[in-house]
Amino acid sequence: MVLAERKLIARIRHMAETGRSTALLRGIGNDCAIISPPRGSELLVTTDLCIEDVHFRRRWHPARSIGHRCLVRGLSDIAAMAGEPLACFLSLGLPAKLPQAWVDEFMRGLLRLATKFKVPLAGGDTSTADKIVADILVLGYTPAGAAVLRSGARPGDRIYVTGELGGSAAVLKQLYAGKKVTAARSSRHFYPLPRLQAARWLREKKIPSAMIDLSDGVSVDLGHICEESKVSAAIYEANIPMSRGADLQLALHGGEDYELLFTAPALAKLPPKIAGAPITLIGEIHSARSGGGLIHIFGESGQRRVLRPAGWQHFRQI
Ligand SMILES: [Mg+2]
Structure with a gap:
């Protein structure tokens, strides 16, 4: 009992x-x-x-992973804006019969991640x-005017992603198939980490023209950048960095990798890694007129097709 x-x-x-x-x-x-908040900063607020x-499912995800994943969604949104997290707020709806041990484990998962990134839990309900039901609010900041938006991509800009893609969805696929998956601490599905350090580096170097975190998958999230x-x-296709166990479909449409996708002018110089995260050039931005406002994907032999948004729909398919 709670x-x-x-x-x-x-x-x-x-x-x-x-x-x-x-x-x-x-x-x-x-x-x-x-x-x-630090003098001269602007506040960022995100809720999830x-x-x-x-x-999540209680029989698939340990409580600790659920608490961790709850907070990572907010922290990753702060990273997407190139911000620094300040504090988090948690509202919890809990069935009365839920064991208190579950709640304790959930809190341990959430608070361990909060401690790692120095984000105090400052309130909730x-x-x-x-x-x-867990509703997380994360408050963050950037120096005034330094937040990176989805709306800044320009024709000619290059498109980059951090890390590898599809790893989280590959695990989810195994869970759907009824396979037992160990929730290793290194797992990008059970314990993903927000790319806050890479985002800070990019902000300080003024590199990104637009940025988003990959919570729903490249096809959906790059679509948001194109739209805005x-x-x-x-x-x-050949450039997409795939996680072990992932295929192209999962890498393009699988969500919850919490990597960053950003655009930068063609002349911007990017190192192969930022704060430990590999950086991969995956494409470029064109004018809406020349590309019809769409995302095109080129296959290994040069054939072109339209990439339609088909991000992961969480558990709605069951
Ligand atoms: Mg986001």
């Missing part, structure tokens, strides 16, 4: 006490948190819902619910 609300909040507050930051003047314990059987920037894109 603890009664007051006890549960006291317990979470106690667990969260490890996470502190100089920007957080007051965290859990008042009606509002008080945060003092994690719902049982939509975003709890309630009973029919299924587990009013451009087209061409990518090359």
Whole structure:
């Protein structure tokens, strides 16, 4: 059984006490948190819902992985804007019969990631619910005017991705097929890490013209950049960096890799790795008129086809 609300909040507050930051003047314990963002910065705010059987399954995902994955979605959005996280807020809806040990493990997963990136848990709410619902809000900042948007890609820009793609979806495919998958700490599916350091490097060097995190898959997320920037894109099959166990379909359409996709002027010089993340050139941006506002993908022998958005639809197919 989950603890009664007051006890549960006291317990979470106690667990969260490890996470502190100089920007957080007051965290859990008042009606509002008080945060003092660095002078001259602009705030970034992102929220994400994690719902049982939509975003995770209790029999597939250990509670610790679910807590971790809940926070990574918000942190990855902050990375996508080239921001720095300041604090997170968690609202939890929990079935009354859920073992408290599950909640403790969930919190451990979330707080371990929060500690790693120095993001204190600064508040939230709890309630009973029919299924587990976790709503994470992450507050971040960038120096004024330095946030990288989806709308800055220009014809001639090159398209890059960090890391390897399709790894998370490859695991999900195995889970769907009824295979047992160990939730190793190194797994990009169970414990993905946000690319905050790579994003900081890119911001400081003023390299990206547009950026997004790959939460839904290249076909969907590059589509968002094309739409917001009013451009087209061409990518090359042979250049797509694939994770072990992934195929081209999973690499193009599989979500939850939490890598970054960014565009940069053709003359920008990029190292092969940024903060440990391999950087791969996968294509270029064209004008909307010449590409019809679409993403084209070129096969190994040069044949061209349109890449339609078909991102991973979480668990909706069952
Ligand atoms: Mg995002």
